[in-house]
Amino acid sequence: MSFENQENQTNQVTSPKASSNKTESHNPVQCRLSEMFSTEPKPKKIKPNPTKESNFKVYLFLSVFFFKPTRFTGKVTLNFFQTTKCCNLNDLRYGTSYKICMAEECRIPPGAKYMCSKAEVGKEVQNYCLKCFEDADLDVNDWEQKENTNPALEEIEECGICRELFHRVCELNIRSKSSFICTTCSPLRLLNMMREVGTVNKDACAKFMTKKLNEFIVANNQEKRHQQPVTVVSFSEQKEVDTSEMCPELDASDFTTKYSETVKFVYRAIYVYYRIDGIDVPFFSMFVSEYPSHAGQSWCIINYLDTVPYFKSEGIKRGAMHGEIILTYIDYMKSIGYENAHIWSNPPEQGNDYIFNLHPDYQKVPGSKWIERLKGKDDGIIQSFKTFEEKMGENAFKSCVDIPIFPESLWSNVMIEANFETSYKKCFMKKLQVLYKKHAVDNFWINLNKSSGPQPTIPALYPHSIMGDRMMFLDKCAEMNLEFSTLRRAKFSSVYLIELMHDADYF
Template identity: 25%
Template sequence: MSKNKIKKLVELEKVNHPDQSTENFEENLRRDISTDRQKFLEFLDENKSLKWERNEIPTQWIFEAWPTDFDELGEKMTSQVYFKMLKEEVVYSFDGWARKLGLCCSAVSKQVTRSYICNGGRGCEIRAGGTYFTREVDGVQTMFCKSHKNKSKTDGWTEHLNDEEEDEVRLRCRKCKRYAHVVCSLFDVTRSPELFLCKRCLVNKCEPILATKALGESKIAAHMMATLNPFFITIGCENTTVALLSSGYCDGVVQNTKLREWFKAVNAPEANPFIYKHIGVFQNSGDGTHDVQFFDMIVHEYVCGEKKGSVHLHYLDTNDHFRPYAKKGIAYRQIIAAYWVYAESVGFVDCHIHACPPQKGDSWLFWGHPKSQHYSTETQLSNFYAKTIDEAKENHNIVGHHPKFDLTKHNSIASIIKELYTEDGLWQKLIVSRLEKKKWSSEETLESFKTFVKNSLDAHKDVLFWVDIRKKTARKTDNIKILDRDEVFPSSFANTRDNWLDKQLEYNLQFDTVRTATYSTRMLLILLQQERKTLKRRQQAKRKCREDID
């Protein structure tokens, strides 16, 4: 259906129904626009293998939405990157067209956007179009992805294809009585559906919920931004901000009972206290209306105890929504390096990293990634961290990576564990696995444990990094002082990776498109803001209660 034809239909409808617009007409109009959009996208998919000449590429279609230098992309513009950019611009254009005609967007009524959680592992998702398996266990239907089903080594599974279409949630506007998508209207789903107003009927524009406003200032965010600003200015994305989503104290007590008992037997610390910090990086739309989170990282900072002065990069995830797209890799590396610069400034000396990419379909910190997003292999992720370290050495003068773990300096099992063990890290899994296969006791010899560690190090030599984040000119000392004065912002759902993903699942917050990522970012910021306000009120009430008692 052509644009002129739709305009004529709209005019005809106004003549026939001057006082109202029927829902049937609105649905037909939406379906026609959606069909046109789908045909356009299918055409691009069918022709993406064509070798387009440089002068044939309609660059004016993509420059506004994608501020990327052609020469930066080079030959990639003839393949996947160009078509991804072009498809998103097509959707963007159709959405604008639909809004001019009174609709909230041009989205197809039925969408394959629903991802299901795999019962075989936390953070594992079964995406649209993926294969999954079901099996009844004690009267309860369980759903596994192919990978976890194979690991279970059980029979009786039924195979399915996740191709069921479902409606994206729409609510009826209490003012104009039209239906609109919750995502398009940026509606706060913690409120009653009866209060829903579509974007067209809001008296004032939807109030911006920006990371800097919702979460306030923090020393870590300010320090990282001071390091990153010159880089962001150079690549033309000054609209990027860092924010501390949450932080808090954790006692670091070993949760696995067998492991804790064995640690006690060999005089290893049963607890390694740390402060968790959940760091998000956002890009503003440019008009100041919304932020989109594209980078998420959780670190554990050991501020006291046996591991004092060390940092564990616990989880890191991205969602492909950084712009300019061609600069995303170097931007991610710069962000990690900026954190190291901050950590060194407050007294930390090293950072431990295990380069462990998620399997295809899994989520680390973002629920739902773009279908076109590339999953790194273990080798690619290792190369990424190695390059991050090299760039940090050159740009920030840090010491860099220690390629080998020195076993000769350790004269006890406890000493080795103190340096290797991190909460939910690789060594926790390796030691637990060995405990299950072989009964260790307090008589375990140092030599046999060193042999186990050496073999494990050899098996994982390319994915383990110990990064000395001190300046090359810094004076080496054993007297480590942590000077972190940042206020803590504890959270019940942003404190761990599992809780963070559960909250996204609870409200079906996904990051698979810019549209859903915008909404999901807004909702998570609202939830964090509400939690901080509640915590502040409780603290004030406790303070007043103590004053009354005194």
């Protein structure tokens, strides 16, 4: 039977049914009753298929949650002719800091070979540079040679949609365990990313400094259109130290009489952020101690200070900005009734990190005298600014007990060191005289102008387990390879730290 005959027969069979449907359609009541009592299964309603464009939108949305792209690390990432789409940098190894040599005043630079003890002494790791190891005359069998390098490489990730390769640092992807979609395929990821510090807490010191510093930038910036704001973040907690821990044993009773059995103070961490390409990047940090009542006087002590060279504003030099930050902090302390301040100008050696992990190679370390250029007298903040040598010339310190000491401060460490070397009072005083000359001009005693504010008290505290502790912050940055050696890596570190700042237990 031909195909035409089959088609004709089929049409003949189906035509009556088709005609009956036509007649039924003219009676709506009968059609409704037949549908209700019909035993035949109802045909499924088929929705129209979405267009290719809507399909692609759904695909983009679901891919953010269900795609699990492959993560590559190390040299395996760029097999054959693969390259990253974000930049031309390949095979990027993370940096490392100087290591401490067990020999006095010696350091092990990055890339240098050194000897490491096979047996750890407590939690301390013993390291010697090769030269000092030869002079130490130690058993080679107990030591092994290593190289001061960081084995970690920047992670390269594959986008789950476009399948292009990107550096994790370039894409600011801080959530390393989640699926990765590049910012081109998922613009919402960039919008939802925390790139600005915002309001972390209600710390009065941070609010005061933020307002004053932005006023300083507005007044001195020559390019009014392109000025970027700075934001100050502060974390604080109360600490208590036994007086015997911060003074020499030879004069422990005299210091205890002066300061009582324990010393209470506020330990504060201050970070100053500057907005670069929409990201708040920290460029200045200092750790300070505040003593509302210390032997009858109020003191604020700047213990550690560190910077990275990422602040740029037309008409404002970085050194001037750093000095303004210090003065703004001292101005705040004056406003709440503090009378005295002390600064030990002890800049780190090239390659050492006080607060920020890894500085740029081109960054110059300021000398110890840059602090003398502070202009606080003209602003009515500072009444007098004197070196230790000048204070000694005024006969202000007749004995070592007259020198104000604070936990882990310069003169506390100096006296404990001198006492450690000798237990005789005369030898102790001779040793102190030598150290007096050594530190004659590197520490400054500052008297603040009297304020009409109330007597200093313990303020509202805003602690943070990592950002509020200098060593914890440094260790966290080293552990997670959060560097400030380049602006590119500083931006990535900043996004990570901003997330960490709002939730210390997130990572």
